[in-house]
Structure formats: C-alpha cells, structure tokens
Amino acid sequence: MSSPVSHRARAAQTARARPAFVLAIASATCALIVLDTNVVAVSLPSIARSFQASFAEVEWVVSAYMVAFASCLLPAGALADRVGRKRMLLAGLAVFFLASLGCGVAPTALALNVARAVKGVGAAMLLTAALAVIANTFHDGPARVRAWAVWGTCMGVATTIAPLVGGVITQWLGWRWIFLLNLPVCAVLGWCASREFVESRNPAPGPLDAAGSLLFGLALASGIWALIEVPSNGLVSWATGARLATCVLLSGVFVGLQRRRAHAMVDLALFRQPRFVAAVLAMFGYAACAQVMMTFLPLYLQNAFGLPAVAAGLGMLPFALAMVVGPYIGAALGRRIPPMILLSIGLLLIALGNLLTALVASGERYAWVACGMIVTGLGAGVLNGDTQKAIMACVPPERTGMASGISTTTRFTAIVTSVGVLGAVLAARTQTAFLTGTPLTLPVRAALDAGFLSRVMAGDAAQATEHLAPALRVMLTTAARASFADGFAAALGVAAIVAALVAAGVWLLAGREEVARVRGVVSEG
Incomplete structure (x- = not known):
C-alpha cells in the first residue's frame, strides 16, 4: 500500500x-x-x-x-x-x-x-x-x-x-x-x-500477451514476404505457397489463442457487431487504398516523370493538402449524414480518385494526375478521423484503449499489406508492359540482365543503363518509364476496385441500418 x-x-x-x-x-x-x-x-x-x-x-x-x-x-x-x-x-x-x-x-x-x-x-x-x-x-x-x-x-x-x-x-x-x-x-x-x-x-494492468504478439508479427511478416517476392519467385512457386501457408497457419493459431485467453490482446467478441466490423473494414480500406499512396506516389513521380526528389515532394502536395481539407468537409457532412454512410462516401471518393489517376497515369500530364490526387486526398481526409471515431463509438469506455490499439494496428497492417499486394501488381504489369512494348533485338537482349527492370522500378535507371550505348540507354530508359506508368496505373486500378468493394461492404454491414433508423426517426417526428 x-x-x-x-x-x-x-x-x-x-x-x-x-x-x-x-x-x-x-x-x-x-x-x-x-x-x-x-x-x-x-x-x-x-x-x-x-x-x-x-x-x-x-x-x-x-x-x-x-x-x-x-x-x-x-x-x-x-x-x-x-x-x-x-x-x-x-x-x-x-x-x-x-x-x-x-x-x-x-x-x-x-x-x-x-x-x-x-x-x-x-x-x-x-x-x-x-x-x-x-x-x-x-x-x-x-x-x-x-x-x-x-x-x-x-x-x-x-x-x-x-x-x-x-x-x-x-x-x-x-x-x-x-x-x-x-x-x-x-x-x-x-x-x-x-x-x-x-x-x-x-494500477491494475492486464497480463502481457507475448505469445499473441509474436504470432501476429510472424504471420504478418510471412504474408508480406510472400507478396513482395512474388515478382521474383512467381505466384504459384513453392516459396510463395509456403510463405502464404505459414501466414494462414500462424493467423489461425493466433485467433485460437485469442479465443481461449481470459485477457486477450484482441477481444474477438467485438467482431460479432456489424457496426464494429464495418468501422474496422473502413479503416482497412482507407489505409490500404489511400494512405499507401504516400509510398508509391513518390516512386511514380520520380520514375515516370524523371523528377528530382524535391520536385517529387512538391508534386505530392495536392494529395497532402487535400487530406488536410478533407476532415472539414467530413465534419460538415457528418452533421447531416449518419457516420457509416459518411465512411462509404469517403471510400467511394478514394475509389474515384484512384480510378481517375489510373486513367491519366500513362499520359505524362501532371495536371491531370494532380486532379486525381486531390479527389483521393479528399476521401482520405474525410476518413482519417471518422474511421477512428466510428471504431471507438462501438466499444464501452473501459475498452477504448484496446479499441484504439485495434484501430491503429489495422491502419498499419493495411498499409504494409497493400504495399505488398499493389507492389506485386505494379511489378508484374511493369514487366509485362516493358516486354511487350520494347523490341527485343539482340543488343536489347544483351543489355537486359536479370535485375535490370527491378532496379529501374526501384528508381535506379541511371546506373542500370550507364554501361549501355547512348542511343540504347535513351530507348530503354524511355520504355522503362512508360512501363512503370502502366504498372502504377494497374496498381491504382486495383486500389480503386478494393475501395469500392469496401464501401459496399460498409454499406451492407451498417449503412442500410443507419438509413432505416434515420427514416424511422423522421417518420415518427
């Protein structure tokens, strides 16, 4: 005492x-x-x-x-x-x-x-x-x-x-x-x-769940490892299959462990509430389809447009500034629209922005790309605070710490998963576009070693082509930039589809109930 x-x-x-x-x-x-x-x-x-x-x-x-x-x-x-x-x-x-x-x-x-x-x-x-x-x-x-x-x-x-x-x-x-x-x-x-x-x-802390933390981390790392190495190993290779199987197995063990623990790291009973599932799903969709662009947009601006680092940073400002404006739009809409409907609208804005950017990504016209960034950024801004609030609103006050942990973990798990998935799409489409769009003459075949395209996608086009004749260097660099733009467009197309599907899932899980409840209140009034 x-x-x-x-x-x-x-x-x-x-x-x-x-x-x-x-x-x-x-x-x-x-x-x-x-x-x-x-x-x-x-x-x-x-x-x-x-x-x-x-x-x-x-x-x-x-x-x-x-x-x-x-x-x-x-x-x-x-x-x-x-x-x-x-x-x-x-x-x-x-x-x-x-x-x-x-x-x-x-x-x-x-x-x-x-x-x-x-x-x-x-x-x-x-x-x-x-x-x-x-x-x-x-x-x-x-x-x-x-x-x-x-x-x-x-x-x-x-x-x-x-x-x-x-x-x-x-x-x-x-x-x-x-x-x-x-x-x-x-x-x-x-x-x-x-x-x-x-x-x-x-004063009365709960027990530490070291085993649950380890299982969750290993499962996540195995899945990301599999996705990132897909371009090198192939989707149906034994290495990819083994890593994905390990991810599924460890995830299953983690869920089983959480169900048996009296003081679980994650209270799985929360996932029986449709509104909670919808809110977590919205957080995942927002992070996977919008926040992940903070990783891929700089690569696109430097690889496809050949911009230096400072110019690429400036080029991302439309997306970042729209994210700052978005919460104010969300707050204004939130006074008139039920929370889950607002989440669906934000996800649809992200889907639309990604789709617009995907359609113009290969045109090398920055103004149009910036317009798509703004739409995506507005949707991301609407969701940035509202997803967190929606998750917290579904749990009692004494569980807000755990709910906040679930929210933040969902956000960063979505980002890292999306980096793996969209990165695999980007790499696969870039390789296909390069091989189909470049005449594979003998000098070109001689210039293409196993890691050439991978280094170009990483932003190392100058050193990857420095040993080539000037004319061949210019041709391959131009082809690589155009191919990367195609790959980026394909990745954004996938992100747009995922965002739209998540918006539909949020609507089906909780949005319809909110609309019915609002109509009931209006009719009673």
Whole structure:
C-alpha cells in the first residue's frame, strides 16, 4: 500500500507539470513518427542507387518498419501501462535513436532494413506511450477536446510536409540524413520529456500477451514476404505457397489463442457487431487504398516523370493538402449524414480518385494526375478521423484503449499489406508492359540482365543503363518509364476496385441500418 507521503509527492509532482508543455512534447513525438513513416518514400530511388537495390529490397525499407510497428503496437500499449508511460517513452526514444543511427550508417540494403525493423519497434513504443501521456494529462472537458485537436493538427501538418522535407533532405544532403537528423531531435525530446512528464501507470494492468504478439508479427511478416517476392519467385512457386501457408497457419493459431485467453490482446467478441466490423473494414480500406499512396506516389513521380526528389515532394502536395481539407468537409457532412454512410462516401471518393489517376497515369500530364490526387486526398481526409471515431463509438469506455490499439494496428497492417499486394501488381504489369512494348533485338537482349527492370522500378535507371550505348540507354530508359506508368496505373486500378468493394461492404454491414433508423426517426417526428 502506498504511504501518505508518496501520495503527497505524486500530487505535488502533478501540480508542477505544465500541461501545455506536456502536450507539445507528446505531439512532437507523434509528429516525429509520422514524419519518419512518410518522409522515407521520397528517398527510395536514392537508396536504390546507393545500394544498387532491387524493387523488392526497396519495398522492404517501408515494409520492415511497418511490420514491426503494426506487430508491436498492442503489446507496447500494455507494457506502457505496466512499467510507466514516461519510462516507456524514454526507452522508445532510445531505441528510435539507436535505430536511426543504424539506418544512417547502414553499409548494405539488408542492414538498412534490419535497422528499419528495430526502428518500427521504437516507434510503436513512442506512439502508445505518447498517446497515453496525453490521455492521462487531459482527463475530460474542453481541455481534453482542445488537446486532441492540437494533436490532430500536428499530425496533419507532419503528413503534409513529410514529402517535401524528404525531398529537400534527400536532394541537398543525401538520404542518410533523413535518419541522422532524427538523432538531435530524439535527444531534445528525451531531455524535455524527462523534465516535464509525470510518471503514470495503470494500477491494475492486464497480463502481457507475448505469445499473441509474436504470432501476429510472424504471420504478418510471412504474408508480406510472400507478396513482395512474388515478382521474383512467381505466384504459384513453392516459396510463395509456403510463405502464404505459414501466414494462414500462424493467423489461425493466433485467433485460437485469442479465443481461449481470459485477457486477450484482441477481444474477438467485438467482431460479432456489424457496426464494429464495418468501422474496422473502413479503416482497412482507407489505409490500404489511400494512405499507401504516400509510398508509391513518390516512386511514380520520380520514375515516370524523371523528377528530382524535391520536385517529387512538391508534386505530392495536392494529395497532402487535400487530406488536410478533407476532415472539414467530413465534419460538415457528418452533421447531416449518419457516420457509416459518411465512411462509404469517403471510400467511394478514394475509389474515384484512384480510378481517375489510373486513367491519366500513362499520359505524362501532371495536371491531370494532380486532379486525381486531390479527389483521393479528399476521401482520405474525410476518413482519417471518422474511421477512428466510428471504431471507438462501438466499444464501452473501459475498452477504448484496446479499441484504439485495434484501430491503429489495422491502419498499419493495411498499409504494409497493400504495399505488398499493389507492389506485386505494379511489378508484374511493369514487366509485362516493358516486354511487350520494347523490341527485343539482340543488343536489347544483351543489355537486359536479370535485375535490370527491378532496379529501374526501384528508381535506379541511371546506373542500370550507364554501361549501355547512348542511343540504347535513351530507348530503354524511355520504355522503362512508360512501363512503370502502366504498372502504377494497374496498381491504382486495383486500389480503386478494393475501395469500392469496401464501401459496399460498409454499406451492407451498417449503412442500410443507419438509413432505416434515420427514416424511422423522421417518420415518427
């Protein structure tokens, strides 16, 4: 039992805490994660050129981070409740610092991807701890509403500027500085947090589900590994089949384990509620079909248009700015439209935007591509906050922590899954378009080694063709750019179909009930 002295000390420490500074530090920590998640995509072609990396290796720069991040979010939240939110955040900053250093000095693509995976673990520790600190500092009332509004604004600004920041650093300092500049930021945040944060923890924490976390992470990694390697191994190869079978087997074991546990990491009973399933499905569709564009758009702008990194970052601004405007449109519509109908509308906007971009992607006219980006960005902005609110509205207050974990895990699992699926579509279509559109003369056949097209897709066209005669180099580079545009269009077409199907699923699960309920209320009135 705690002594009266300890209670007085904790009360005095809480009184000395400055909520505005706590909010600023926690929001800056989350913004650092958002920046690191989105800023890397612009640098992928530069990374490919440094390591002469294949398209699959470049995909792993994103996927290794996302798999580790998504796998560790739920256990990191439980661990923060047990060991203390402040201690968890400081430990996360230390892991993030060391992993950033490892990324910045990585000698090979494999070393970079391993460091990125460690960085994803640190990011999960940081995000869960920072969110818990905000929730523990601002308990209720207008102060809590303002705190989450400030936090949301910081996230929106970080998302908007990330492509441009990545382009500037990559082009003017080099891609390694994207990671090395995290070091002083982590040091400053750690010093501020150690001074301003008050330690807090859950007095009755639930048990840690280490086995569930491990099974979920391994299942996700196996599935992504299979999808990313499809262009190299083939869809029906034994390697792809073994990885997919492992993913299914581990997923089944994970579900069985969660059903038997008294304090499961995921309460599967929630998935018996159609509204909860619809909300989670909407989150998956939003992240898989819109947020994933933060990975592929920079590659498209640099590969298909030949833009430098800074120009590619600027070229993504229509998408990012539309995401900032979208929530205001969603808020206005939400006063007149039931929540699940609004989610369906947002998904349909994403489907329409992806379809428009797919139709003009091969035309090499940026203005039309920007129009498609804006439509997709508006749909993404509508869904960005409303999916989270819809999920939280389906659970009782005492389960909001777990629901938030499910929401965030769904978001990043969708992104990493989509990177694998859409990356496989992009690679397959690019290869087909290149082989059918390029005359395979003897000089061309001699120039095409096994990794040529994969390196070109990763953004390494210059080094992949540097040994060729000038005329042949120009022909193959032009053909490769046009083929990549075709592949990107095919990937966006798949994303549009998925978004439309998810919109229909959300409508069938919950949208019709909401419309019927609204009609009933109107008729009774």
